[in-house]
Amino acid sequence: MHQLFFTVQIAVIVPSLRDLAPVQVAISIAAQLAHMGHKVTVYHLSPKKELTQPEGIKFEKVSFWSNIDWGKYDIIHSHGFLPDAFVAFRKPNRSTARTVSTIHNYVFVELRMLYNQIVSKILGTLWLKAWSGMDQLVVLTDDALQYYKSISRNKNICRIYNGRDITPDPTLILPENRLLIEEMRKRFQYVIGTYSALITRKRIDILIRHLSRVDTGCLIILGEGPERKNLENLVTKYKLQDRVKFLGHIPQAHQYNFEFDISAHPSSSEGFSLSLIEAALHKKKIVCSDIPSFKEAFNDTEVTFFKSDDELTIDQAIQDALRDDSKANNAFIKASTIYTEERLGKDYEELFKQLLPPSPLKGVLGSDVRSPF
Numbered sequence: 001m002h003q004l005f006f007t008v009q010i011a012v013i014v015p016s017l018r019d020l021a022p023v024q025v026a027i028s029i030a031a032q033l034a035h036m037g038h039k040v041t042v043y044h045l046s047p048k049k050e051l052t053q054p055e056g057i058k059f060e061k062v063s064f065w066s067n068i069d070w071g072k073y074d075i076i077h078s079h080g081f082l083p084d085a086f087v088a089f090r091k092p093n094r095s096t097a098r099t100v101s102t103i104h105n106y107v108f109v110e111l112r113m114l115y116n117q118i119v120s121k122i123l124g125t126l127w128l129k130a131w132s133g134m135d136q137l138v139v140l141t142d143d144a145l146q147y148y149k150s151i152s153r154n155k156n157i158c159r160i161y162n163g164r165d166i167t168p169d170p171t172l173i174l175p176e177n178r179l180l181i182e183e184m185r186k187r188f189q190y191v192i193g194t195y196s197a198l199i200t201r202k203r204i205d206i207l208i209r210h211l212s213r214v215d216t217g218c219l220i221i222l223g224e225g226p227e228r229k230n231l232e233n234l235v236t237k238y239k240l241q242d243r244v245k246f247l248g249h250i251p252q253a254h255q256y257n258f259e260f261d262i263s264a265h266p267s268s269s270e271g272f273s274l275s276l277i278e279a280a281l282h283k284k285k286i287v288c289s290d291i292p293s294f295k296e297a298f299n300d301t302e303v304t305f306f307k308s309d310d311e312l313t314i315d316q317a318i319q320d321a322l323r324d325d326s327k328a329n330n331a332f333i334k335a336s337t338i339y340t341e342e343r344l345g346k347d348y349e350e351l352f353k354q355l356l357p358p359s360p361l362k363g364v365l366g367s368d369v370r371s372p373f
Contacts, residue, residue: 008038010075013083016046019251021274022104025050025162026079031291032345045082045140048092048324054072070095074086075352081127088130098355101131102138106147113201128152140272143292162272164343166281170258177247181220181259188218190322193260194274195253198225203266206311212238213315219244222253257282262321268308280335285321
């Protein structure tokens, strides 16, 4: 733990404590900063709680109209539309706290896929306005950095890669699910696994259509979302009910990598995929679309890509991945050395250090007085 003369007060604002990737990242950053000796409070705008609350952090439920003691904080760090709007429109001008928003998506692309073009335009414009007054915006990839520099009036943008730590534990797989997958493995040559929110941009439909063209594999889908019914209808259309199984939302879904031969990531758009890092940490053979964020995270000596604009190329990609035993270890080495939560915390600490003014105590009490960092 860092030896601090005094600690930095940090407020982290998230939409909820649901088991969603942006919230996982926010809590990971908060936990690392708390471990470093800073005082962290997490404010959540929804009562839904699914994630474990780490020790050393204060959690508090608020509403959009709640009054919080803005003056006690040095850093206000928000994640998501409502948290960003909460900071932009509720933080008083007299507060000297520095504001930081981590952007987990490509705003207009994401909103268009979730809703429609009109909603994307309206909400996206409002979101850009909320960001315009922030002291710092953080994006997850260099590709996103260029995207936001081209559309945002706020040019104070930097890139910090996501980090993820896991503790592999196959005993956390539900026995009935383990038995189901074992039975499928007896009948098919390989098991493809994927887990995510079931929304359009995750493109799980590509995996189902892959199975419609081959008779050697099966598919396990973990997650819930508005696209589930359409995916189930697609399975029925191709008569794949015995080869495709939906297991619903599973806490710590990454543990199911133990049962997968291929970890599949066919998304059409991603910020910086935690599930991709998790698969690498499980030393899984990975097949993913060649979208910019995936190609920035890993190269073709670590994962096997298929062309996102030609889904038929996934058939060969899966066969190539099954035959290659070297890429999984290469991806593991990168994930376990570069994409770690410790590195994530240190990167944010360094950013906050740059945003905060030098300690006013320096030069008053002597040169031995430490700054917050």
